[in-house]
Amino acid sequence: MSEVQRILDKVLDGKRMTAEECAVLLESYDIAKIGAAAHQIRMRKNDPNVVTYIIDRNVNYTNVCNVVCTFCAFYRKPGKPDTYLLSFEEICKKIDETIALGGTGVLMQGGLHPDLGIEWYEDLLSRLHARYPNFQLHCFSPPEIHNIHLISGLDYETILRRLKEAGLSSLPGGGAEILDDEVRKRVSTKCTTDEWLAVMRAAHKVGLRSTATMMFGIGDSIVHQVRHLQRIRDLQDETGGFTAFIPWTFQRENTALGRKITHEPTGVDFLRMLAVSRLFLDNIQHIQASWLTQGIKLGQAALHFGADDMGSIMIEENVISAAGANTKANEKELRYQISKAGFRPQQRDILYNYVNRELAEEVTTLKA
Numbered sequence: 209m210s211e212v213q214r215i216l217d218k219v220l221d222g223k224r225m226t227a228e229e230c231a232v233l234l235e236s237y238d239i240a241k242i243g244a245a246a247h248q249i250r251m252r253k254n255d256p257n258v259v260t261y262i263i264d265r266n267v268n269y270t271n272v273c274n275v276v277c278t279f280c281a282f283y284r285k286p287g288k289p290d291t292y293l294l295s296f297e298e299i300c301k302k303i304d305e306t307i308a309l310g311g312t313g314v315l316m317q318g319g320l321h322p323d324l325g326i327e328w329y330e331d332l333l334s335r336l337h338a339r340y341p342n343f344q345l346h347c348f349s350p351p352e353i354h355n356i357h358l359i360s361g362l363d364y365e366t367i368l369r370r371l372k373e374a375g376l377s378s379l380p381g382g383g384a385e386i387l388d389d390e391v392r393k394r395v396s397t398k399c400t401t402d403e404w405l406a407v408m409r410a411a412h413k414v415g416l417r418s419t420a421t422m423m424f425g426i427g428d429s430i431v432h433q434v435r436h437l438q439r440i441r442d443l444q445d446e447t448g449g450f451t452a453f454i455p456w457t458f459q460r461e462n463t464a465l466g467r468k469i470t471h472e473p474t475g476v477d478f479l480r481m482l483a484v485s486r487l488f489l490d491n492i493q494h495i496q497a498s499w500l501t502q503g504i505k506l507g508q509a510a511l512h513f514g515a516d517d518m519g520s521i522m523i524e525e526n527v528i529s530a531a532g533a534n535t536k537a538n539e540k541e542l543r544y545q546i547s548k549a550g551f552r553p554q555q556r557d558i559l560y561n562y563v564n565r566e567l568a569e570e571v572t573t574l575k576a
């Protein structure tokens with residue numbers, strides 16, 4: 209029996225994979241076998257007939273950023289002419305458009321603005337919450353919380369408690385990239401691995417749930433990828449606060465790092481990582497197919513490699529589209545792709561609760 213088969217049998221038998229075994233799978237080209245095992249686990253863990261998706265919108269409230277990430281094509285240094293900071297009314301207009309399309313929440317993230325203290329974030333959240341009391345505010349990834357900490361001098365827990373009181377629903381898991389400082393230090397001056405994890409620990413402690421992400425292909429090796437997965441699994445053992453894990457690949461266009469790294473990870477690299485995440489992260493309920501970076505067709509294939517969720521229809525996205533990922537889909541298209549992969553499409557909210565709304569005829573008339 210091959211080593212890969214032995215590891216897969218062990219996981220299918222309900223036992224936990226070690227870091228060394230994780231590395232063996234990530235080195236393997238036997239991706240059909242690994243994908244089939246990941247799919248089997250996904251079918252046990254989540255409703256086997258259903259694939260979920262969310263209608264929300266990325267609102268990037270500012271592109272001003274006082275750190276440098278060489279993989280980012282979105283940020284602008286403070287004081288540059290093409291910087292922006294959205295006004296409250298501009299954000300509300302985007303939320304109104306999202307609600308009109310059946311959306312239930314907003315994923316709000318921005319650059320690390322040097323002048324915005326905690327009061328700015330509290331004011332924004334409380335005004336949004338007052339105007340849209342049932343709309344979920346999924347906002348501010350760990351680097352932004354760390355930035356508030358640097359500006360306001362408050363500890364993570366105090367910041368997150370105050371933001372929760374102001375209306376924050378949950379935290380996006382962005383800014384993780386590869387959770388290993390050997391890699392992070394080479395490509396970014398933002399928060400360290402320990403700081404990212406400490407923000408998430410504090411968020412879970414004050415009762416906020418969050419997602420976790422990975423962006424690979426930024427000069428990381430399998431050793432770094434395994435360390436990343438291990439750190440996420442360990443924190444989840446401790447807190448149980450992660451709702452989902454979302455791996456995606458570096459998009460190189462228009463980035464400084466993209467001039468050095470001439471090849472992005474391939475479709476096979478993505479499917480392997482997705483499947484191995486499902487198998488290794490036995491304590492995380494949902495694995496998301498990042499169709500936005502991989503394209504809708506590979507995203508659809510991911511539904512047979514361990515993913516149970518298709519992510520967002522993403523009405524607006526500025527960060528990865530600046531780096532060359534210009535994939536788009538509306539609700540009808542997303543539902544069609546899910547149906548043609550053999551599942552019933554089901555809208556959900558940010559916390560993975562099902563959302564049942566009456567669908568417009570043009571959304572439901574699908575050839576399943």
Ligand code: SF4
Pocket residue numbers: 273274275276277280281282283318319320351396398
């Ligand atoms: S990835 Fe985020 S923190 Fe890094 S430069 Fe871009 S906006 Fe700033």
